[in-house]
Amino acid sequence: MESLTLTDGEQKYYSDLFVYCDTDNTKKVASNGRVLDLFRAAQLPSEVVLQITELCGATRLGHFGRSQFYIALKLIAVAQSGLPLRVESLNSVKDLPLPRFVVAKNEQEARHTAMYPDSENQGSYQGVIPRPPGRGHVKKLSAHEVIQPCVPTVEPQLQPDTTSPVVSPHQSPPTSPHWRKHKRQASGGNVERQPVVVAGAVWTPFREPQAGPVVSGDGMWSANSPPPVQESWVSLKDAHPPSSSTLPAIHSSPVQENSSIRTVASATTANETQRQSSGGYDDPWKITDEQRQYYINQFKTIQPDLNGFIPGSAAKEFFTKSKLPILELSHIWELSDFDKDGALTLDEFCAAFHLVVARKNSYDLPEKLPESLMPKLIDLDDSAEVPDQAPDVGYSGSPVEVTPNKSPSMPSLNQTWPDLNQGNEQWETFSERSSSSQTLTQFDSNIAPADPDTAIVHPVPIRMTPSKIHMQEMELKRTGSDHTHPTSPLMAKPPDLSEETKLAPSMKFVTANSGDGYSSSDSYTSDQDPITSVVTRQRSHSGTSPEGLKVVTAPPPPPPRPHASHSRSSSLDMNRSFAAVPPGPQSAGVVAYPPAVPPRPLPTQTSGPHSGHRSDEGLAAHSTTSPQQIPEQPNFADFSQFQVFAASEEPSDDGEKHPESLPVEKSLEGAGPLRTVKSDNQEERAAATVNSAKGSIMAPPPKPVRRRLKSEDELQEEALPLKSNVIATVLAAQPSIPRSVGKDKKAIQASIRRNKETNTVLARLNSELQQQLKDLLEERISLEVQLEQLRPFSHL
Amino acid sequence: MAVCIAVIAKENYPLYIRSVPVQNELKFHYTVHTSLDVVEEKISAVGKAMADQRELYLGLLYPTEDYKVYGYVTNSKVKFVIVADSSNTSLRDNEIRSMFRKLHNSFTDVMCNPFYNPGDTIQSKAFDSMVSAMMVQAS
Numbered sequence: 063m064e065s066l067t068l069t070d071g072e073q074k075y076y077s078d079l080f081v082y083c084d085t086d087n088t089k090k091v092a093s094n095g096r097v098l099d100l101f102r103a104a105q106l107p108s109e110v111v112l113q114i115t116e117l118c119g120a121t122r123l124g125h126f127g128r129s130q131f132y133i134a135l136k137l138i139a140v141a142q143s144g145l146p147l148r149v150e151s152l153n154s155v156k157d158l159p160l161p162r163f164v165v166a167k168n169e170q171e172a173r174h175t176a177m178y179p180d181s182e183n184q185g186s187y188q189g190v191i192p193r194p195p196g197r198g199h200v201k202k203l204s205a206h207e208v209i210q211p212c213v214p215t216v217e218p219q220l221q222p223d224t225t226s227p228v229v230s231p232h233q234s235p236p237t238s239p240h241w242r243k244h245k246r247q248a249s250g251g252n253v254e255r256q257p258v259v260v261a262g263a264v265w266t267p268f269r270e271p272q273a274g275p276v277v278s279g280d281g282m283w284s285a286n287s288p289p290p291v292q293e294s295w296v297s298l299k300d301a302h303p304p305s306s307s308t309l310p311a312i313h314s315s316p317v318q319e320n321s322s323i324r325t326v327a328s329a330t331t332a333n334e335t336q337r338q339s340s341g342g343y344d345d346p347w348k349i350t351d352e353q354r355q356y357y358i359n360q361f362k363t364i365q366p367d368l369n370g371f372i373p374g375s376a377a378k379e380f381f382t383k384s385k386l387p388i389l390e391l392s393h394i395w396e397l398s399d400f401d402k403d404g405a406l407t408l409d410e411f412c413a414a415f416h417l418v419v420a421r422k423n424s425y426d427l428p429e430k431l432p433e434s435l436m437p438k439l440i441d442l443d444d445s446a447e448v449p450d451q452a453p454d455v456g457y458s459g460s461p462v463e464v465t466p467n468k469s470p471s472m473p474s475l476n477q478t479w480p481d482l483n484q485g486n487e488q489w490e491t492f493s494e495r496s497s498s499s500q501t502l503t504q505f506d507s508n509i510a511p512a513d514p515d516t517a518i519v520h521p522v523p524i525r526m527t528p529s530k531i532h533m534q535e536m537e538l539k540r541t542g543s544d545h546t547h548p549t550s551p552l553m554a555k556p557p558d559l560s561e562e563t564k565l566a567p568s569m570k571f572v573t574a575n576s577g578d579g580y581s582s583s584d585s586y587t588s589d590q591d592p593i594t595s596v597v598t599r600q601r602s603h604s605g606t607s608p609e610g611l612k613v614v615t616a617p618p619p620p621p622p623r624p625h626a627s628h629s630r631s632s633s634l635d636m637n638r639s640f641a642a643v644p645p646g647p648q649s650a651g652v653v654a655y656p657p658a659v660p661p662r663p664l665p666t667q668t669s670g671p672h673s674g675h676r677s678d679e680g681l682a683a684h685s686t687t688s689p690q691q692i693p694e695q696p697n698f699a700d701f702s703q704f705q706v707f708a709a710s711e712e713p714s715d716d717g718e719k720h721p722e723s724l725p726v727e728k729s730l731e732g733a734g735p736l737r738t739v740k741s742d743n744q745e746e747r748a749a750a751t752v753n754s755a756k757g758s759i760m761a762p763p764p765k766p767v768r769r770r771l772k773s774e775d776e777l778q779e780e781a782l783p784l785k786s787n788v789i790a791t792v793l794a795a796q797p798s799i800p801r802s803v804g805k806d807k808k809a810i811q812a813s814i815r816r817n818k819e820t821n822t823v824l825a826r827l828n829s830e831l832q833q834q835l836k837d838l839l840e841e842r843i844s845l846e847v848q849l850e851q852l853r854p855f856s857h858l
Numbered sequence: 859m860a861v862c863i864a865v866i867a868k869e870n871y872p873l874y875i876r877s878v879p880v881q882n883e884l885k886f887h888y889t890v891h892t893s894l895d896v897v898e899e900k901i902s903a904v905g906k907a908m909a910d911q912r913e914l915y916l917g918l919l920y921p922t923e924d925y926k927v928y929g930y931v932t933n934s935k936v937k938f939v940i941v942a943d944s945s946n947t948s949l950r951d952n953e954i955r956s957m958f959r960k961l962h963n964s965f966t967d968v969m970c971n972p973f974y975n976p977g978d979t980i981q982s983k984a985f986d987s988m989v990s991a992m993m994v995q996a997s
Contacts, residue, residue, distance in 0.1 A: 388973050392971050392974055395971045395972065396971060396982055402966075402967045403970070404972065
């Protein structure tokens with residue numbers, strides 16, 4: 063058999079593998095399952111494996127001796143690197159990466175190989191390791207001896223490459239540059255998996271020992287590692303203490319390349335190296351500190367804030383640089399975006415990066431996110447079995463894929479995993495609950511800001527239900543008129559403002575608010591709503607009848623006008639309720655008008671052209687109705703003023719009439735109910751004329767009031783004196799009518815009532831007198847006719 | 859349990875369709891295709907009351923003697939169609955609704971993936987697994 067020169071690393075690797083396969087410890091590995099498994103794990107076609115076995119001479123021997131085994135391994139490496147299987151290639155291929163076995167990735171080997179930089183490999187080991195004398199002697203040779211020859215052949219070729227992949231596993235923890243180196247290899251030979259092979263080969267043998275009791279449930283994510291592997295490596299385990307502990311040792315080893323490459327920050331390189339590093343740990347998915355630091359640096363390049371998010375688009379660009387297929391990137395995203403928010407937090411980003419690196423190094427992606435990659439930073443203290451997990455506290459833990467029963471050393475951790483898984487489910491259910499089909503389309507319309515004083519209001523359309531209107535009214539009553547600040551109405555006790563002052567700020571506030579029918583307040587300021595809505599109502603008021611509101615002393619606008627203005631801004635309910643609203647900020651009289659059509663009995667009475675009377679009667683009517691409609695009118699001053707004013711007008715204009723009306727009234731009352739009824743009907747029409755007649759009558763001495771019910775002549779004769787008496791009494795009573803401005807409301811109302819009655823009486827009187835006049839004229843005509851009849855005799 | 863689950867895009871081409879493999883898949887594809895007409899009809903029925911008022915769950919689109927077809931439309935006019943076996947103990951409406959809800963959630967997760975271009979077929983494994991869980995266990 064050809065001499066086989068192996069690097070020291072390879073020697074170690076192969077020896078480890080040999081020991082692994084050598085279950086019987088006979089230094090002679092038959093074609094047992096382990097070997098076959100190992101070869102199968104090399105992921106080579108079966109015919110290649112057969113060829114290899116043949117080449118190495120095992121078929122000849124019938125079993126794998128150490129040399130055959132080593133040769134076979136070497137050939138596997140050759141095959142994995144895509145080179146034709148030739149016996150010559152054993153030695154000719156200089157820089158052959160170590161055979162990679164998917165089953166077992168072992169970083170120990172990598173570390174070991176890393177310990178021996180290229181420069182040292184070539185010749186030194188050869189010298190150290192005696193050449194294998196031949197096949198027959200191969201068995202006796204130590205592993206190192208056998209391996210040695212191959213080493214130089216392997217090394218040179220991969221000079222630029224080998225070292226880094228070899229080095230990377232233990233260097234990857236320290237620095238990112240090695241990841242980049244790896245990247246170069248990857249780019250160069252990723253397809254052929256050369257660097258991968260090295261890394262894998264380096265890893266696999268050591269992976270197995272590592273996979274031993276340290277992490278019994280080690281999750282080789284290819285999930286091919288047979289459990290027995292772990293047992294056989296017990297010895298090695300002792301030799302190779304758990305990964306984390308060895309790591310520091312290896313880290314301390316001279317890593318020449320550590321400082322060399324530390325510039326480029328390309329994701330892909332990082333991916334590769336990282337993947338290698340990740341493979342060498344107990345948990346293939348654990349992120350080392352150095353890796354983590356690298357990821358954090360990468361994160362910072364995208365998002366300076368470590369607590370912030372990387373949006374999906376940025377992450378997409380970033381990871382697309384790794385040149386992984388979109389499908390795989392999509393899968394990585396699905397795994398790493400833990401909270402499904404379309405953005406990556408630092409943890410998620412690290413997990414994604416880690417997965418990308420792994421994938422770059424041809425590690426298969428897991429179906430579920432490994433727990434070590436889960437974006438949680440809980441300190442899992444119960445990982446007592448896992449040594450030296452301090453640096454990776456957040457990520458310490460058994461691998462995900464491992465079923466709990468395989469990791470008895472970390473039962474507590476395993477307990478957390480189901481919790482996590484359940485948490486996932488709970489998360490799912492939570493999201494289910496929260497994102498039901500209903501809520502998907504509905505938005506919370508009652509978003510209450512935390513700080514009510516922020517006064518950040520957004521228009522919230524509210525439906526003015528009667529109950530709300532009532533509430534608003536109550537609010538309005540309660541809060542009064544301080545509208546300058548949105549919340550002040552709620553909080554401030556409104557001082558007793560005059561009506562005008564109340565109006566002014568309210569109107570200002572109205573103009574500041576927007577939208578009729580909308581209350582510009584949040585739900586928490588629902589109290590404000592009544593104010594604003596009322597204010598908006600006011601606004602509509604003011605918009606249409608500003609003069610009425612502003613000019614208090616001016617004569618009130620005709621009642622129907624404000625009523626019409628409300629048609630758009632308020633529903634009938636509002637009108638009605640509005641009428642009921644205490645006119646705190648409103649002018650009582652004017653506001654009270656519109657909602658209720660003031661009963662106007664006066665149209666019948668005021669058919670006459672006498673405006674004064676009409677206004678008086680109108681006022682009287684309003685005054686009578688308004689108090690009835692509005693239970694409480696604290697600010698009746700305006701209207702009262704007007705009333706008084708009007709009342710004061712009345713006496714001046716119709717001063718004569720009042721005394722007339724009063725006596726007329728009294729005479730009427732005295733005459734009897736019948737007469738009044740009848741005279742009412744008749745005098746409704748002639749009221750004005752009667753009044754005017756009465757007015758004229760008043761100037762001269764009061765004429766006798768004639769009553770129609772009795773015989774006209776008799777009545778005429780009797781009524782007139784009676785009427786005159788009545789008029790006299792009315793006149794006498796007239797001065798009692800208050801004329802002062804600030805008269806008591808009741809007195810004013812009484813006077814108004816009296817005046818109205820006086821008017822009525824006078825009107826009736828007027829009509830009666832008119833009728834009497836007509837009768838008299840007829841009599842006169844008849845008398846004249848008689849006279850003429852008698853006179854002809856004289857003319858004869 | 860569903861016999862066939864389909865996700866139809868706004869333009870009425872399938873984004874994802876999966877049926878219990880043993881049976882004649884073509885029949886289910888055809889059923890889903892014809893059910894789109896019913897979906898369109900139900901969508902347009904609401905008229906001016908826009909999507910906010912229209913419920914996402916459309917309910918039973920039409921029953922045949924073998925199976926029932928249920929529909930669900932998202933606000934972006936992506937339709938989910940579930941074909942359920944009639945012989946199966948009749949699924950309660952709530953169950954169908956919950957299935958649609960899960961579908962919608964998973965679909966949203968797929969959409970959130972920046973590597974997924976809307977309009978592509980859905981190849982997410984998570985989505986697949988969720989759908990598998992809802993399908994009738996392989997007969």
